[in-house]
Amino acid sequence: MLQWTTALSVGVIEIDSQHKELISRVNNFLTSVEDHKGPEEIKKLFGFLQDYIKYHFSTEENYMDHYALYGYSNRDRHKAEHKAFIRDFTEFKKDIDFSGADQLMIKEFCEWIYNWYVLHIQKTDKDLAEVLKKSFPFMST
Ligand SMILES: [Fe+2]
Numbered sequence: 523m524l525q526w527t528t529a530l531s532v533g534v535i536e537i538d539s540q541h542k543e544l545i546s547r548v549n550n551f552l553t554s555v556e557d558h559k560g561p562e563e564i565k566k567l568f569g570f571l572q573d574y575i576k577y578h579f580s581t582e583e584n585y586m587d588h589y590a591l592y593g594y595s596n597r598d599r600h601k602a603e604h605k606a607f608i609r610d611f612t613e614f615k616k617d618i619d620f621s622g623a624d625q626l627m628i629k630e631f632c633e634w635i636y637n638w639y640v641l642h643i644q645k646t647d648k649d650l651a652e653v654l655k656k657s658f659p660f661m662s663t
Contacts, residue, residue, distance in 0.1 A: 532651035
């Protein structure tokens, strides 16, 4: 299971709350696997996670495109990280749709998403958040 810690806070209310929702959807998916739910339920929860990831990335990218022009120079690299995430996520989705969530796949998925969210949130998203907070102090936690 993934866990929210204060070290993961980027200090922007909206982004923090979306990251928490992401963690909760990852955990709902993992719980369904642990509880041996049927393949349809597992697929459905993975789909809910996918929907939210797309929504969350579009929130951040919207800020990058329209608001964070005040010294945010990392836009292309940040978007590339999102794109790479979606590409890898889609591979896991294919595995789940075609052969279900076996143990090896789940193990790989957990390691992958844990590393990604720690690295991406703590570095890339924090850099974006710093610019947003400077430009729009009301967004800060
Ligand atoms: Fe991001």
